[in-house]
Structures are given as C-alpha cells and as structure tokens.
Amino acid sequence: MATEKFKTLISTCVPLPIENVDTDQIIPARFLKATTRDGFGDNLFRDWRYDKNNQPKADFVLNNPTYSGQILVAGRNFGSGSSREHAAWAIGGYGFRSVISSFFADIFKNNALNNGILPVQVSEGFLKSVFAAIEKDANAVLEIDLPNQTVTILATGEKEHFDINHYKKTCLINGYDDIDYLLSMKDKIVEFEKKGY
Amino acid sequence: MAKTLFDKVWDAHVVSELKDGPSVLYIDRHLIHEVTSPQAFAGLDKRGLKVFRPDQTLATPDHNVPTVNQHMTIHDLLSRTQVDKLTENTKKHGIRHYGLNHPQQGIVHVIGPEMGFTQPGMTIVCGDSHTSTHGAFGCVAFGIGTSEVEMVLATQCIMQPKPKKMRITVDGKLGKGVTAKDLILYIISKISASGGTGYFIEYAGSAFRSLSMEGRMTVCNMSIEMGARGGLIAPDETTFAYLKDREFAPKDGEWDKKLTYWKTLVSDPEAVFDLELHYDAADIEPMITYGTNPGMGVGVTGRIPDSRELPESNKLTFEKAMQYMNLNQATPMMGKPVDYVFVGSCTNGRIEDLRQFASFVKGKKKADNITAWIVPGSKQVEKQAISEGIDRILTEAGFELRQPGCSACLAMNDDKIPEGKYAVSTSNRNFEGRQGPGARTFLASPLTAAAAAITGKITDPRDFL
Numbered sequence: 001m002a003t004e005k006f007k008t009l010i011s012t013c014v015p016l017p018i019e020n021v022d023t024d025q026i027i028p029a030r031f032l033k034a035t036t037r038d039g040f041g042d043n044l045f046r047d048w049r050y051d052k053n054n055q056p057k058a059d060f061v062l063n064n065p066t067y068s069g070q071i072l073v074a075g076r077n078f079g080s081g082s083s084r085e086h087a088a089w090a091i092g093g094y095g096f097r098s099v100i101s102s103f104f105a106d107i108f109k110n111n112a113l114n115n116g117i118l119p120v121q122v123s124e125g126f127l128k129s130v131f132a133a134i135e136k137d138a139n140a141v142l143e144i145d146l147p148n149q150t151v152t153i154l155a156t157g158e159k160e161h162f163d164i165n166h167y168k169k170t171c172l173i174n175g176y177d178d179i180d181y182l183l184s185m186k187d188k189i190v191e192f193e194k195k196g197y
Numbered sequence: 198m199a200k201t202l203f204d205k206v207w208d209a210h211v212v213s214e215l216k217d218g219p220s221v222l223y224i225d226r227h228l229i230h231e232v233t234s235p236q237a238f239a240g241l242d243k244r245g246l247k248v249f250r251p252d253q254t255l256a257t258p259d260h261n262v263p264t265v266n267q268h269m270t271i272h273d274l275l276s277r278t279q280v281d282k283l284t285e286n287t288k289k290h291g292i293r294h295y296g297l298n299h300p301q302q303g304i305v306h307v308i309g310p311e312m313g314f315t316q317p318g319m320t321i322v323c324g325d326s327h328t329s330t331h332g333a334f335g336c337v338a339f340g341i342g343t344s345e346v347e348m349v350l351a352t353q354c355i356m357q358p359k360p361k362k363m364r365i366t367v368d369g370k371l372g373k374g375v376t377a378k379d380l381i382l383y384i385i386s387k388i389s390a391s392g393g394t395g396y397f398i399e400y401a402g403s404a405f406r407s408l409s410m411e412g413r414m415t416v417c418n419m420s421i422e423m424g425a426r427g428g429l430i431a432p433d434e435t436t437f438a439y440l441k442d443r444e445f446a447p448k449d450g451e452w453d454k455k456l457t458y459w460k461t462l463v464s465d466p467e468a469v470f471d472l473e474l475h476y477d478a479a480d481i482e483p484m485i486t487y488g489t490n491p492g493m494g495v496g497v498t499g500r501i502p503d504s505r506e507l508p509e510s511n512k513l514t515f516e517k518a519m520q521y522m523n524l525n526q527a528t529p530m531m532g533k534p535v536d537y538v539f540v541g542s543c544t545n546g547r548i549e550d551l552r553q554f555a556s557f558v559k560g561k562k563k564a565d566n567i568t569a570w571i572v573p574g575s576k577q578v579e580k581q582a583i584s585e586g587i588d589r590i591l592t593e594a595g596f597e598l599r600q601p602g603c604s605a606c607l608a609m610n611d612d613k614i615p616e617g618k619y620a621v622s623t624s625n626r627n628f629e630g631r632q633g634p635g636a637r638t639f640l641a642s643p644l645t646a647a648a649a650a651i652t653g654k655i656t657d658p659r660d661f662l
Binding site for chain 1: 212213215216217218219223232233235236239240244246249260261273275276278279282324326328340341342343344345347348351352353354355356358360390391394395421424468490492511513514517537607608609616626628629630631634635638
C-alpha cells in the first residue's frame, strides 16, 4: 500500500511520558478482530483512554483538550511486545504522523515506517527538552524535517539530528512501499531459488 | 571470514542488498494465522496477485479459537469472521490450511516444529512476534507486520536490515525444579524488556545444550520479550533426533544430505559478536514476575524491589506497575494468593510442559480458590496428553484438559482473567490487560504454576520435589 508522502511536519504534540509502552496498550488484543485496516484509531490506548463503561478517563492525555497534534511524544522503548501492525494502524488512524521517543521496539518501528508514520529516535536529553517545552506551553510546536533528518523545538530553537535508513527515507518522502520494489525483483528471486544455497 | 551461526543462515538467504539500505531476504517458511493475515490477502487481491510460493506457506487459526466445543460454530461473530476469512483466503490461494478440528490444528509455533515444517538453517517468518520460537532449531525466525506478510505472500521475500549479534552463554547445570522458562525469565530480568533490541541472540553454553527441544523453544520464544528480533541455538543431536521422521522432515538420502549441511550450522570459534553476556546456571531459581513487563521478575523466594534501589528512569514505570498489580514494593512474592492458573501458549503449551504440570499435581488436589485452564498447544499435544493418561491425572486432581489454541495468553477468545484477579500464567506477557482488561499476571514455569494451583498461592515448587 503506497503511503502518503512525508517531507516536513510542523505540529503541536501529545505527551505520553511513560516507558515501555507496549503494543497491548496501544491496541488491546480484543480489538484485533477486524479484517480491514480501518477504524483502529477509535481504540488507540483503549484501556488507558476509557473506563469499563466506555466513559473517557479524564486523566488520560488523549482526553485532555489542552493537548493535540500529529506528533506523539513517548518515553523510552515505545512499541515493545507484539508484531501486530494494528498498533501502527491505530496510531495513524487516530491522526498521528510521527512518534518521538528515545528508543523504539524493532518490529514496531518497521510497521510504523511501512504505514507512513515516522518514528523519530532522539537522545534522552533531547526527549527531556521536548517534554519540558510541552510542559511549559501545551501549544509548543515541533518541526520534523525528514529530508534534513532534524527535529527542532521551535520555541527554543533546540535542534537534533536523527538517523533513518536511507532507503526508508526515500520511500517515505516519495510515498513508495517495499512491495513495489520486491515485485520489481521477481526475476532475481526466481534466479536465487534456482541457484539454491 | 569467521561467521556466527546467525551470519551463516542470514547471508545464505540474501537475494540482493541495497546500498545503505535493507537486504532482500528470501524466506523458506511462512506461517499464517487468522489475525494478522486478512489485510495482507486483501492487499494481494487489490493488486491482482497470486501467492508466489504457496507450498512454503502453512496456515492455522489459533488466536481466536475457543478452547471448549470446537466442533460447534464460534459464537463470537468477529472471531468467526476472521477464522472463516483464513479458510477462504487459503483455499483461494492453494495454501495448506489446518482448520479447526483438523488433527494438525494448533498454535502456529507449536505445529511448525511438531510437523517438521521447521528445519535447521531456514528463514521463517510469521505475523506474530513469537516466531522467534523456531530459532530453537538453528533458524533465523522472527515476527513481521501485516505489510510484510503481504510482501512474503507476493514474493517470498522481505526487506530487512541485518540486526546486530549477541551471544548469551549460560554454563552449568540448572537446579532441581528450575526449568527452561526460569532460565529465560532470569535472563530477561537481568537485561530488561528492551535489552535485546536491535539484536539477534545466540544462546550458547551447557545450560542450553542440556535442554530438550521443548525447553529450547521456550527460551527462543521469549527472545522477543527482551526486544530482540529473535534468538537461536545451534542444532545438534537433540535437534536431529527430534526432527527425524516427522511429517515434513527430509526422507532417506535427502535426510543425510541435509544432516551434513545442518552440522555446519555453528558459530565459528573466531566469530565475533557485537555483545557477549555470561551467566551461571547455578544462580537461577524458579522465577516469577511481579510487574507489567517480562523484565520485572525475581526468584520465587525473592521480594519485589524497593523503588529506592531502582534507577531514576525506571521509577515511573515501576510505580505504575505496582499500582496496576496492586502490590507493595519490597514485599516477598511467596504466599501471595492467586485466583487463576493458565498453562498453555506458544511458550509452554507443549507436551513436556503438560507432563511437568501433571507430574507435580499427580495425587494432589487443586486448591478451592483456583480456576485453572490447561490448554494444549495443538491437537497433536492434546492427543498425546490423552494417550499418556495426562488428562486422567488432571481430572483426578480437579483440573480439565481443554482444546488447543492461544487462549488466555492474549484473551482474544473467551478465556479472559477477570478484572482485578491474579493469574499465574505460563504464557509470555504480563502487560496490563494482556489476559483481559484489568487482569494481573505473574509469569512462571509450568512447575511453579502447578505449585500455585495446588496451594492457591505463590509457592516454591522445590518445596514439593
């Protein structure tokens, strides 16, 4: 599935300063029963967001009107646990286009990239600065510049470079996906099979 | 150049490499279940593509299936729809499918090895993070997302950057009552739930060598719980003896040819790892988790940490976990009353696990306050348990053997631990709500689960051995 092109994202943020946010929190297993990619955003962080009577929990950040934006800022080791791509669909479906953290789980990172969501891994120090900026002003704006691989806190001008695989960056900027590339490789794959190993 | 076991398997499967980018990695075996595949098949249909190599693919429903009355229609409409979709998609694309009530149905990671579909030196993927289980056979096996499931269906390849390599060596003999599950829970408690991120782990040393294939699968299964893409163990005589004569295992002359190749699947003595860790088997006791990720574990006779002992960065997570679990820091785990016991899942739903549980509870009686679900990992395991009389031992002790599936590991079926209740579970995750909204999970081995099932509280199984 080709994804929406990603170049520069300028947005306010939603802070979630919790470590080890696992995929069961992002989208609990009981909501994985759909057979399409749609609608998962409604259940993003379901059990942190709603009580058992499906009433919004006032103390959870997604229910706090003070915070909004297309960037989720999370604690270390975001997305650990399951390989369920539904976690990325839930984050994208809710409206986030990027997640910033000091550390991401591998499979989650891949799944996010395959769905046009940019995981931006920053240093612990920079992450602290981002949380501090949001705490100071809930409308603090971040600029994520993918071509230049930088993230900037606009209010303070504090800026950090982030790493991304060159291939994935090209895919994201152009809205390409891996499957197109793999399909173009079919002759080579057949050749590989014949050769054996 | 000297290579690690991981290098040998990975490098042999690289179709091509992109400069500064991922490798195109050829996949030998693709396992499919009902939860992470429907959107992949839909994508394939949208592009008008057929499955490229259906013979290298194996499908079974496991996450959603009930563990009682499997002969009847699944009453949850959404679960039924997913299971039906798998039947429909596999039929359309000519993929081998073991549906409900088929004698080979079960959890993907249990049936792959049990049928010999999993073999040393292979690359194996599945839309499930516990695909790392198959590393027990010296495979490069790891979980993938649904977009990648679609890629494998379409081309039998995925795009992957090569991970770093770690070796964890544990030498020595595991103590009485200390199992493979305790060994891996111990390692995770040492390196944390994110300590393996970015790595593929080779497990080496006499503690792993002495494990059965079932035990090795338990270890590799939980590699993902420290964030690693996968874990693997060099194949040896234990591996070969396990595979011989299984349905998909090579036959006759082909077996000898494969065996010669399989015996080359070891890390060269001079091979270099990005990280090496060493532990001593004698330091390990039966383990139990107290928190909300698998890294939050202690020896069963130990106590929950005092937050003052923890690094500043861990405190918020720890306090949140204590609140969710309704436990007090710095208190012992022993004697904590339990409400539920779950034996099963791709971690501990194999015949050896059921044997361990049964051998412990034989001649004893279930505690009154305990509800226990004993769920085999596959129809074959169920059949074997019955033929060995394990079902009778269970019944006499007050338990029942249910029907195979993932069950209370992730509670996508009806087997949910109720809100606020405590479960000793042999599954792999103790995340908040994992076993049902508000459920509180203590991860442990089948032996420790058996001890809790008999006494109604967290108990050191060694006291009975």
